[in-house]
Amino acid sequence: MKITVIGSGYVGLVTAACFSEVGLDVWCMDMDRAKIDALNAGKCPIYEPSLPELLERNASAGRLHFTTDLEVCLTDADVAFIAVGTPEGEDGSADVSYVCNAARSIGNLMKGDLVVVVKSTVPMGTCGKVEAILREELAARNADCRFDVVSNPEFLKEGHAVNDFMMPDRVIIGVENERARAVMSELYRPFMMTGDRILFMDRASSELTKYTANAMLATRISFMNDIANLCERVGASVDMVRRGIGMDQRIGPKFLYAGCGYGGSCFPKDVKALIATAARHGYDMQVLQAVEHVNAKQKTVLFEKISRHFEGRLKGRTIAVWGLAFKPGTDDMREAPSLVLIAALLEAGCTVRVFDPVAMERGQALLGDTVFFAPNMYAAAEGADALAVVTEWKEFRLPDWKKLRAGMKTPVLFDGRNVYLKETLRDAGFTGYRIG
């Protein structure tokens, strides 16, 4: 089977690499020539554990190809995945123009029968739109090709993407007929060796399942951040509350961690897109509006704590920031809480010194020379009035406290991810602030 993946970003590259790993002939396409050139030169354009090795192995074996030429990709292809971005539009709804453009190009260039799989996260009804575009393009050139449009949203987590794809909790597939269902079953069979976890449904339900999953996870985070803020006011510990409720099997322990807000390329835009879709259907998603509102406020909590500690006198202070990526395991900085904190610190007249184990290059592209990019975590804290920990990278978990304290002007630490125990900070000689 030959498959084509359109869009070689976080999702497209992982999809392509994993399908080639199980033996399929995979053509990975992107309109970004620099990205394709880098891939052909053996460079992985994103930080994602295990991905470079997978790309290298399968490209060398001749099963994985990178190109900007969609026509070549579609020649003899059986399946075409659309894995392009669906960024936030002006009114908060998902911008599906990249998906529609990809569909138009497919309709223009496809030569034989094809299953078109929408892997991008798209609002309900988008698969229908893709189908209409394909029909229109084929009719315009009198082409007689059979096609099916399938919804197959992706649930991988950046930082664990390869593992998630290889051993998915579930694969959601929205199909309209048996033919497409059979092709999708065959495609995902290699990933189901330990038991069938494919759930077939109609396309609208499949599209909505993806949004609902992200919205539910975002809700748990905002809910716990709300509880954390209350804990601070009533003298309770959010860590204890989290453990206490997490033992309830109806609740479970995951995604209950308080912090300085969620970011990334998915939760923020997907929550907004779901609110916007509902509004278009005349429905008010009140819970999600609160989730969104709590998160926006939570991203400012670290700055407020820093400002309170220094009694509002921030001008001329040096603040170190550990962690730029929106979470550990990735270099993705889309909607990262670090950006909100850094912008507020700069606005208040602080000098900011930053370090991230993998997101320095992306950070430089976004922040330019507004901050100092330190070569390591200790250098970032050198001469700082305070240190803020924004991303819970493993290497930040057990720092050499003596070395850290010796380098700083004053030992003050704002822990935005509750990495350190209160007692640890106190014993290390730090004035410590946590969330909740």
Ligand SMILES: NC(=O)c1ccc[n+]([C@@H]2O[C@H](COP(=O)([O-])OP(=O)(O)OC[C@H]3O[C@@H](n4cnc5c(N)ncnc54)[C@H](O)[C@@H]3O)[C@@H](O)[C@H]2O)c1
């Ligand atoms: N990043 C994640 O963790 C994640 C997880 C699950 C789902 N998703 C969803 O998957 C989709 C892709 O996300 P991503 O993070 O991989 O995006 P990305 O921005 O990393 O990559 C998208 C790629 O598509 C390319 N592209 C856009 N239009 C194109 C076209 N017409 N032809 C060829 N290439 C084109 C872009 O150049 C870019 O390289 C989004 O809908 C996102 O919501 C993302």
